[in-house]
Amino acid sequence: MMRMAKGAMAAKGTVGDLSHYFDETPSVESAPQAVRLALPDLTLDLTTDRGVFGRAGVDPGTKLLLLEAPVLAPSGDLLDLGCGYGAIALTMARRCPGAAVWAVDVNRRALDLCRANAEANRAANVRVATPEEVPDDVRFATIWSNPPVRIGKDALHQLLDRWLPRLTNDGAAVLVVQKHLGADSLATWLGQRWQVERLRSRMSYRLLQVRPT
Numbered sequence: 001m002m003r004m005a006k007g008a009m010a011a012k013g014t015v016g017d018l019s020h021y022f023d024e025t026p027s028v029e030s031a032p033q034a035v036r037l038a039l040p041d042l043t044l045d046l047t048t049d050r051g052v053f054g055r056a057g058v059d060p061g062t063k064l065l066l067l068e069a070p071v072l073a074p075s076g077d078l079l080d081l082g083c084g085y086g087a088i089a090l091t092m093a094r095r096c097p098g099a100a101v102w103a104v105d106v107n108r109r110a111l112d113l114c115r116a117n118a119e120a121n122r123a124a125n126v127r128v129a130t131p132e133e134v135p136d137d138v139r140f141a142t143i144w145s146n147p148p149v150r151i152g153k154d155a156l157h158q159l160l161d162r163w164l165p166r167l168t169n170d171g172a173a174v175l176v177v178q179k180h181l182g183a184d185s186l187a188t189w190l191g192q193r194w195q196v197e198r199l200r201s202r203m204s205y206r207l208l209q210v211r212p213t
């Protein structure tokens, strides 16, 4: 495989040294970095790292979701699908202390960061887990996700086909996707299975709400 020239800009979706943010065990050397997530209702001091999504700071799409998504279900099980270092999961947990927030990812470094960030921010209601560790009978009142579009269209569809059917009957998911990464075609695909509403379109991002039909 071709190696990237040192100093060259990382290819889209890579996080240096040909490591991807969705690798189970990132090969790029760890270099933790502090980031602050400041929202009107709460502030979180978080640690991110190389080898995970959002190493440079809170992703603008993630921030849009956290600012604009409708109010969360106050209790029950909530899911951050693809939690990374935990910006979404911890916000859900702080906004809904009565809920159990599942923070799910495949990247072990991201899961470790999310666990440590939950502890540091006293978000005791976050349950950090690999996809396989979430019991099959758990149903989610809310799913929020900045999904891993870079895994490819088929893999992304499989991922959403796995988790969206686990919404409760009156539950809702909110997904943030960049327009140039296929937000509109994803909305069309989602609309063939679920009720889809375009909640916001800001900068290059689309905020999609998905409900069971």
Ligand SMILES: C[S@@+](CC[C@H](N)C(=O)[O-])C[C@H]1O[C@@H](n2cnc3c(N)ncnc32)[C@H](O)[C@@H]1O
Residues within 6 Å of the ligand: 021, 022, 023, 053, 054, 059, 062, 081, 082, 083, 084, 085, 086, 087, 088, 104, 105, 106, 107, 110, 131, 146, 147, 148, 149, 151, 159
């Ligand atoms: C775009 S990033 C968003 C990370 C974080 N939620 C944020 O907003 O900063 C998508 C995340 O999905 C994770 N991911 C990739 N494939 C996954 C899968 N099959 N199941 C769960 N998470 C996955 C990636 O490792 C990555 O952390």
